Amino acid sequence: MAKGWQTSNLVVTVLYMLLCCLHCHGDKEKRILLSDPEYVQQQMTHLQSELQTLQATVQAQNVKLQTQDGKISSLEQRLSHANQDGGGATFVRWGRTDCPANLTELVYSGYAGGSWWDHTGAAAEYVCLPRDPDLGPLQNLPNDDYSALMYGAEYESVNGHTPFGPNSHNKEVPCAVCRPKSFVSSLMIPAKTTCYSGWTKAYSGSLAAGEYAHKAASQYVCVDGQAQDLDGGGDANHDGKLFFAVRAQCGSLRCPPYEQNKYLSCVVCLK
Structure with missing residues (x-):
């Protein structure tokens, strides 16, 4: 638990520093105070949402890559069998x-x-x-001239x-x-x-x-x-x-x- 708490604090501290850097050149009234937890929470929520979106995109790409790898593997196996079969x-x-x-x-x-x-x-x-023909079940159809x-x-x-x-x-x-x-x-x-x-x-x-x-x-x-x-x-x-x-x-x-x-x-x- 202590390690997780320390990590969270570190993340918050880094985020604070980034936000300060981003706004350090703005108007004094618009500067973000390190002590403004509401704003920090909003930004954290926004970043978490973007991170989740990014994770979903990466996961979807991984699924596509796995599908392509499966197709390539199948083609390679078929080619290998063809080469072995000749x-x-x-x-x-x-x-x-x-x-x-x-x-x-x-x-x-x-x-x-x-x-x-x-x-x-x-x-x-x-x-x-x-x-050795297999004449089949219809071999005894009536004969006619239309054949x-x-x-x-x-x-x-x-x-x-x-x-x-x-x-x-x-x-x-x-x-x-x-x-x-x-x-x-x-x-x-x-x-x-x-x-x-x-x-x-x-x-x-x-x-x-x-x-x-x-x-x-x-x-x-x-x-x-x-x-x-x-x-x-x-x-x-x-x-x-x-x-x-x-x-x-x-x-x-x-x-x-x-x-x-x-x-x-x-x-x-x-x-």
Whole structure:
């Protein structure tokens, strides 16, 4: 108690001195007397109010800082997990059931599929269908003509020649969905067999798409240079979604560097 009383007296004394200094140059009638406890009490109350306001402001700022620190910590943890986990964007390795060794991990392998090559309302993209489908509770809805359709896929030859492996004409196409282990981006580059600086090659092969005169739209995909046939698949001509090699056509396409009717390569790169 004695220590607290001494501290209070010291504070009051300092306050008195400050008030005297502030008013020492004013009129004599306005000078503050050290013996005026009412005025001192008013000033003390005012200062306490300002101090409380300042403390509340500091506390609010501390709460904001703690919130920001929490957000930063959360982002750092997520980044750390991402770095530990590695990887990010997935890609499809067309024509293979496995993924590039050491660089990626296999998510699943399956069957290449898509729309029928001659349907005008066909979906454009190739898809990699899993080997273990979950057909779901609505699989037995009544069939009608108002639906999209899914088919398997086959390699097609050009005048008996195909870049997708020997005797691959009409063979069914496998696929593998791959996830990079320590890369976050994947990029398919047409007409290249190597990656640009700063990128790592996953695989290279032949550019493929649907045949130009067919009704159905398609997309360009990269079929692995060591393409396989689907295990257990036949070589009967069942059609479906078709893989044709892609030839360059000069005109709006600059030649050189491209050459008329030359087949195009492709590469999938990681970063």
